[in-house]
Amino acid sequence: MNGVLVLLEYGGAWNRMSWEALAAGQDIAAQLKQPLMAAVAGRDLDGAIADLAGRPLARAYVVRHPLLSEYTADGFTAAFEQLIQSLTPSLVLLPHTYQVRDFAPRLATRFGQSLIADVIAIGMETGEPVFVRQLLQGKLTADYVHSGIGPCFVSLQAGAFRADTLTPGECTVEDFVPRLEGSQIRSQPGERFRESAQTVDLSAASLIVSVGRDIKEHGNIPLVQELATALGAELAASRPICDNGWLPMERQVGSSGQTVSPKVYIAIGISGAIQHLVGMKGSKAVIAINKDENAPIFEVADYGIVGDLFEVVPALTAAVRKAKSA
Numbered sequence: 001m002n003g004v005l006v007l008l009e010y011g012g013a014w015n016r017m018s019w020e021a022l023a024a025g026q027d028i029a030a031q032l033k034q035p036l037m038a039a040v041a042g043r044d045l046d047g048a049i050a051d052l053a054g055r056p057l058a059r060a061y062v063v064r065h066p067l068l069s070e071y072t073a074d075g076f077t078a079a080f081e082q083l084i085q086s087l088t089p090s091l092v093l094l095p096h097t098y099q100v101r102d103f104a105p106r107l108a109t110r111f112g113q114s115l116i117a118d119v120i121a122i123g124m125e126t127g128e129p130v131f132v133r134q135l136l137q138g139k140l141t142a143d144y145v146h147s148g149i150g151p152c153f154v155s156l157q158a159g160a161f162r163a164d165t166l167t168p169g170e171c172t173v174e175d176f177v178p179r180l181e182g183s184q185i186r187s188q189p190g191e192r193f194r195e196s197a198q199t200v201d202l203s204a205a206s207l208i209v210s211v212g213r214d215i216k217e218h219g220n221i222p223l224v225q226e227l228a229t230a231l232g233a234e235l236a237a238s239r240p241i242c243d244n245g246w247l248p249m250e251r252q253v254g255s256s257g258q259t260v261s262p263k264v265y266i267a268i269g270i271s272g273a274i275q276h277l278v279g280m281k282g283s284k285a286v287i288a289i290n291k292d293e294n295a296p297i298f299e300v301a302d303y304g305i306v307g308d309l310f311e312v313v314p315a316l317t318a319a320v321r322k323a324k325s326a
């Protein structure tokens, strides 16, 4: 077995997490000194080919078949099973998307393997990759290593790996046509899920201003919105804010919200409950503003301001505006 194969997701447009998975693949393939390969299945794949040709891959495969034009777990599992049998990679990486959650455990089982799911980091020990997962809502992390015969299957958490570390390159894109029959596809695809027009992709934001419960009322949200606007940041929140309907659910960060990894995360009046931390601890720098110097958020903060947000935030906004106009 040789090579790292990344299974990308494309449904007329790329799922952004595909590039995070490819970036992780690039890194681990270099460490293992193995070739990096990628594959994509689905519909309207012509648009995908040009993008793949500019990636740092030994080879890329476009998995084509009329029975793959609509996603089904049966079709994708059977098609990728045949591709993996022909390529015999040592490691198969996937983005931890909803689609991947649907078919990847079954795909792994076809090779006598379990999917190591929702991995947040990959280390190396004595030349072997070690995959880190969170347990118990992020209270613990656990290391997983591959065992048994067959490729190792791993899905990667959204926001855990940075797509901007992916280097440009070039590669040959080949067609792979699996042998599929209609009788293999037992499910009928339903109507395609459409995301609401106002969906915010916080996981792609490089600057986030996040607000917690003690902003006290809906009418105070503009206070933090102004800071976000001055900085050019996305506005996010802890769960109580979204539960109260003061900001839409799509702006919630945490175990039941989005996972983010911005360059800077400013946590305002957020205590740092574990369910919030699991969603933002991949941030490159954390700035916490909290009036309680013992708030747990300060344990993950790179910079802390102990103070009343109603004084600190307007002062910060004014300082940012002044600096920008200078």
Ligand SMILES: Cc1cc2nc3c(=O)[nH]c(=O)nc-3n(C[C@H](O)[C@H](O)[C@H](O)COP(=O)(O)OP(=O)(O)OC[C@H]3O[C@@H](n4cnc5c(N)ncnc54)[C@H](O)[C@@H]3O)c2cc1C
Pocket: 211, 212, 213, 214, 237, 238, 239, 240, 241, 252, 253, 254, 255, 256, 257, 258, 268, 269, 270, 271, 272, 273, 274, 275, 276, 279, 289, 290, 291, 292, 295, 307, 308, 309, 310
């Ligand atoms: C299954 C489950 C899933 C969950 N998922 C999520 C999730 O996805 N995301 C999430 O965020 N939470 C989630 N939670 C909730 C989580 O446990 C916490 O209750 C929540 O994160 C607390 O939000 P908070 O920090 O805004 O509020 P609090 O914990 O109440 O903290 C408010 C903070 O503001 C500070 N403060 C008060 N007044 C001021 C002031 N004037 N100036 C400055 N600081 C001030 C206080 O010192 C305090 O630290 C989940 C819980 C469960 C059980």
